[in-house]
Amino acid sequence: xxxxxxxxxxxxLRTDRLGRRYGRVWGLRDCTLxxxxxxxxxxxxxxxxxxxxxxxxxxxxxxxxxxxVSVLGETSxxxxxxxxxxxxxxxxxxxxxxxxxxxxxxxxxxxxxPRWDQGLAQxxxxxxxxxxxxxxxxxxxxxxxxxxxxxxxxxxxxxxxLDEPVSSLDPVARLEFMREVMAAAAxxxxxxxxxxxxxVSELERLCDWLIILTGGQVQLAGPTDNLxxxxxxxTVPRATSDAELPGLIIHRTDSDRHSxxxxxxxxxxxxxxxxxxxxxxxxxxxxLVMAYLQRPSNATAQNSATQxxxxxxxxxxxxxxxxxxx
Amino acid sequence: xxxxSWRQHRGQAIACLGLLAVLAIYAVVLxxxxxxxxxxDGLITCLARSQGTxxxxxxxxxxxxxxxxxxxxxxxxxxxxxxxIGVLVGAPLIARELEYxxxxxxxxxxxxxxxxxxxxxxxxxxxxxxxxxxMTALITWYRAPMDRLTGRFLPxxxxxxxxxxxxxxxxxxxxxxxxxxxxxxxxPAMVAAFVPWLAIRLVVEFLFRxxxxxxxxxxxxxxxxxxxxxxxxxxxxxxxxxxxxDWVLGQGGGLGANQVGxxxxxxxxxxxWTFQSIEAGIFVLLTAAALGATIWxxxxxxx
Numbered sequence: 001x002x003x004x005x006x007x008x009x010x011x012x013l014r015t016d017r018l019g020r021r022y023g024r025v026w027g028l029r030d031c032t033l034x035x036x037x038x039x040x041x042x043x044x045x046x047x048x049x050x051x052x053x054x055x056x057x058x059x060x061x062x063x064x065x066x067x068x069v070s071v072l073g074e075t076s077x078x079x080x081x082x083x084x085x086x087x088x089x090x091x092x093x094x095x096x097x098x099x100x101x102x103x104x105x106x107x108x109x110x111x112x113x114p115r116w117d118q119g120l121a122q123x124x125x126x127x128x129x130x131x132x133x134x135x136x137x138x139x140x141x142x143x144x145x146x147x148x149x150x151x152x153x154x155x156x157x158x159x160x161x162l163d164e165p166v167s168s169l170d171p172v173a174r175l176e177f178m179r180e181v182m183a184a185a186a187x188x189x190x191x192x193x194x195x196x197x198x199x200v201s202e203l204e205r206l207c208d209w210l211i212i213l214t215g216g217q218v219q220l221a222g223p224t225d226n227l228x229x230x231x232x233x234x235t236v237p238r239a240t241s242d243a244e245l246p247g248l249i250i251h252r253t254d255s256d257r258h259s260x261x262x263x264x265x266x267x268x269x270x271x272x273x274x275x276x277x278x279x280x281x282x283x284x285x286x287x288l289v290m291a292y293l294q295r296p297s298n299a300t301a302q303n304s305a306t307q308x309x310x311x312x313x314x315x316x317x318x319x320x321x322x323x324x325x326x
Numbered sequence: 327x328x329x330x331s332w333r334q335h336r337g338q339a340i341a342c343l344g345l346l347a348v349l350a351i352y353a354v355v356l357x358x359x360x361x362x363x364x365x366x367d368g369l370i371t372c373l374a375r376s377q378g379t380x381x382x383x384x385x386x387x388x389x390x391x392x393x394x395x396x397x398x399x400x401x402x403x404x405x406x407x408x409x410x411i412g413v414l415v416g417a418p419l420i421a422r423e424l425e426y427x428x429x430x431x432x433x434x435x436x437x438x439x440x441x442x443x444x445x446x447x448x449x450x451x452x453x454x455x456x457x458x459x460x461m462t463a464l465i466t467w468y469r470a471p472m473d474r475l476t477g478r479f480l481p482x483x484x485x486x487x488x489x490x491x492x493x494x495x496x497x498x499x500x501x502x503x504x505x506x507x508x509x510x511x512x513x514p515a516m517v518a519a520f521v522p523w524l525a526i527r528l529v530v531e532f533l534f535r536x537x538x539x540x541x542x543x544x545x546x547x548x549x550x551x552x553x554x555x556x557x558x559x560x561x562x563x564x565x566x567x568x569x570x571x572d573w574v575l576g577q578g579g580g581l582g583a584n585q586v587g588x589x590x591x592x593x594x595x596x597x598x599w600t601f602q603s604i605e606a607g608i609f610v611l612l613t614a615a616a617l618g619a620t621i622w623x624x625x626x627x628x629x
Contacts (some may be wrong), residue, residue, distance in 0.1 A: 059434050063627070080438040091430035097334070098426070104333060111329045112435035148431075155436070 010073035012037045012159050012192035013058065018067035020053050027053040028216045031067070035192060037158070040185055041209035042224075043196040044289050050216040051196040052092065055163050058194070059087050071159055085115070088152030088160045093168055094144045096136045102147055103132040106154070113155045121154040124180075142173030146180065153184055160184070162195040166202060178202055204285040212292045219292045224285065231288055232270060234261045235279040246273045251291035262291040327437060327445045335450055338415050342457045345411075349461065353468035360392050364471040373474060373570075385475050392472060401482055408491055409523045411457075412498025415450060417515035420620070421506030440625050447503070447617055454499055458492025465491075477571025477595050481531065488602035493609035498523045500616035507620050530608060536575050538604045541591040571595025 013035040020027045028050035035041045045051050056062035058069055060076070060083050068075055074083045096105055102125060110116040125132055130143050139147065145165060152160055162181070166174040185193050197203055210227055212220040220227060234245060238259050242249055247265030262283060270280060283291075332339075364370070369384055420443075423429040433439045465486045466473075478487050485491065501519035509515045544567045565572045566588075573593040593601070 056430075061430060061433055080440075081436050084434065084438070085436045087434065089430070089434040091427065091434070093427060095427040095429075095431045097428060097431075099337075100333070108330050108333070109435070111327060112437045114436060151431075 009037070010070065011035060012039065012072055013041075013194065014070045015054075015058070016068040016070075018054070018057060018069060019065050020050075020057060020062060021065045026216050028057075028213075031213075031218050033211060033218060033221055035194060035209055035211075037072075037192055038189055039209040039223075040193040040207050041195070041211060042203040042207035043194060043211045043213060044198070044200060044203065044293070045196075045213035046198055046293060049213045051213055052163055053216075054213065055089075055161055055194070055196060058159075058161060059089050060084060085113075085155075086157050086159055088155045088157040090145075090148045090152045090160075090162045090165050092163045094141075094148035094165075096144055096147060098137040099135065101133055101135050102130060102139075105136065105147060105151060106132070109151050109154055115156040117154045117156050120156075121150050124150045124153070128180075140173075142169055142176060145169055145173065145177050149177065149180060149184075158190060158192060160191060160193045162193070164196055164198070166197065167199060174199075174202060178206060182206055200286050200289045210285075210289075212289060214293060214295070219295065228283060228285065228288060230266065231262060231264050231283045231291075233281045233283050233287060234263055235259070235281070236261065237277050244273075246270055251294050262287065327442065328449065331446045331449045334446075335415075335453070339453060342411070342415075342453070346457070346460055346464070349464055353464050356392075357468040360468075360471050363388065363391065364474075369475070389472070389475060404482065404485065405527070406520075406524065408458075408494040409498040409520050409527065412454070412495045412500075412523070413502040413516040413519045415454065416499035416502030417506045417519060418512045419446065419450065419503050419506060420624070421510055421512040421515045424506075424510040425512060440621065443621055443624055447621075451496065451499070451617075454495050455492055458495045462487060462489075462491050475570065477565075477573075478598050479571055479573035479593060479595055479601075484598075484601070485531075488599065489606035490602055490609070493606035493613070494523075494527060496613040497526075497609040497616075500613035500620075504616045504620045504623075507623055526612070530605060534608075535601065535605060536593070538601050539593070539597060541575055541593055544590045544592055546588045546590060565592070566590050567592055567594075569595060571598070 011034045013033065015031050015033045018031040018033075019029040021029075031050075031054060043051055043054070053062065057064050058071065060069075060080060064076070071083060071086045074086055076083070097108075100108070106118060106121045109121065110118055122132065124146075128143070128146050130139065130146065136144065136147070145168075149162075149165070152162075160181075165181075166177050169177060181193065181195070185191055195203065195207070208224050210220065210222065210224045211218060231250070232247075236245070236259050238254055238257055240259060242252070245261055245263055246269035247263040250262045250264060252259055252261040369388060372384060420429075423432055432442060469483065469487070473483065473487075476483060478484060485494075498519060501523050502515055505515035505518040506512065509518060546566055565574050567574065567590065572595050575591045575593065577588055577590060
């Protein structure tokens with residue numbers, strides 16, 4: 001599904017050393033990312049990790065303190081409407097005007113978006129069985145979420161941003177919502193989706209790109225398959241020291257006789273440590289995410305400076321010319 | 327965008343129309359009997375003859391019958407109503423979007439928030455101007471017979487005829503829009519806008535309005551060995567100057583050594599529109615400052 005970006009066309013989303021400070025606290029710092037066109041990217045992190053801050057800067061609702069966002073080549077220097085036209089946005093808790101009917105909401109969409117697709121909006125409501133005359137305050141939470149998603153899709157923007165779209169929904173509504181997102185992405189291969197969540201299980205089947213954000217910093221970003229391939233779950237005797245483990249330790253738990261460690265590694269280093277009593281398993285999506293979420297966001301406390309640098313380097317797909325660029 | 331603004335403020339527009347309708351019914355019912363009485367009491371001929379000085383008793387009878395609403399309670403209500411209308415319309419304009427999170431929806435459509443705000447402010451301000459003008463016209467029509475006896479310069483009348491009523495409403499509206507952006511909640515924004523509005527409104531009325539232009543002096547010469555009749559006090563009708571519509575501010579400086587009588591400071595009736603323009607100008611400027619600050623702040627919050 002991920003298109004080859006060799007043609008030089010800009011990626012769907014690129015952020016460059018993006019940061020936002022609230023007073024003296026950084027909500028997000030030094031965030032450099034790239035999401036290719038057509039990807040379905042999961043933005044995972046605990047509450048307060050800076051997910052909403054990042055998404056609001058992507059849409060243009062929030063001005064970065066430093067750095068740049070570029071959505072299909074449109075940066076914060078482009079006209080505001082050019083940027084807005086490229087992003088469909090479903091905000092947290094699906095805000096809609098309570099006293100509007102569904103038809104009124106679509107009228108608003110048509111009035112405020114030049115590429116509005118009224119046919120798509122109405123057809124979706126018909127399929128979902130949501131009457132157009134119903135007032136927003138009479139809709140269930142799941143239906144509101146669907147109306148929000150429909151408004152974002154009918155805007156016909158190439159990038160769809162969903163901020164915690166299912167966290168307030170019951171399990172059935174979650175499933176239905178995710179199914180609709182998947183169907184929309186399948187129907188339009190040019191559509192790039194960025195979906196934030198702290199619920200990991202829903203994202204696994206959906207996403208082919210993964211971004212892990214903790215403590216206002218990107219810990220990991222890239223194609224899900226590559227990231228899974230680059231990590232191993234090692235089971236080693238308890239006495240094994242951290243230094244003996246091949247690669248960067250993301251998370252280690254010790255039990256009575258064994259230790260299990262999720263490490264970022266490569267086949268060569270892995271092969272070099274093929275020792276008796278050692279076992280290396282591939283990791284699941286959930287294991288990978290959980291290991292990074294449990295890792296202290298300021299990894300300097302336990303890890304050495306070099307390891308920290310490695311982690312930062314992996315978080316940046318682009319050139320890591322940190323010192324030179326200043 | 328125009329449709330969106332209309333749809334969001336439709337309820338307020340209907341409420342304002344309802345208020346106008348109630349006021350109109352009241353004005354027609356009471357105005358009718360007032361007009362009948364005005365024709366019957368021989369006031370017209372008396373006024374035409376003597377500028378009101380010839381028939382103080384008839385004037386007193388008439389104003390006692392129809393002017394009873396000019397008391398403290400009525401004055402208090404009429405003082406705060408324009409401010410209430412302004413803050414009720416203005417405070418939710420931005421604050422409601424922030425309270426309910428709908429700003430994320432409104433500002434992520436393909437319309438810059440500067441345009442979003444400008445169109446909304448333009449339409450709502452226009453609506454309030456129309457509403458203020460209609461209310462002024464209605465009150466002026468209703469009071470027309472009374473105004474021929476009292477003029478339009480006395481405080482409780484001046485506030486409802488001409489330009490100032492609309493300007494008061496706009497000013498409260500502008501303050502409330504700005505407060506809504508700063509406080510992010512409707513009800514606190516209403517309070518935060520209303521209090522300074524009322525303070526400015528009272529300061530302008532009592533401290534500045536009497537001195538928009540230098541008052542004139544009128545010397546009342548009393549006959550020897552007899553008291554001065556015909557309006558010694560403030561607010562008397564007809565006024566001591568003998569000209570209906572003059573606004574007597576108070577007693578002025580001393581008299582010559584051998585003169586018996588009083589000197590009075592007053593603003594002549596023909597300054598009404600000048601004063602209206604000055605006072606309306608003050609409040610319109612305050613409105614513009616508040617709305618300008620709102621647009622600038624919203625634009626700056628995130629370009």
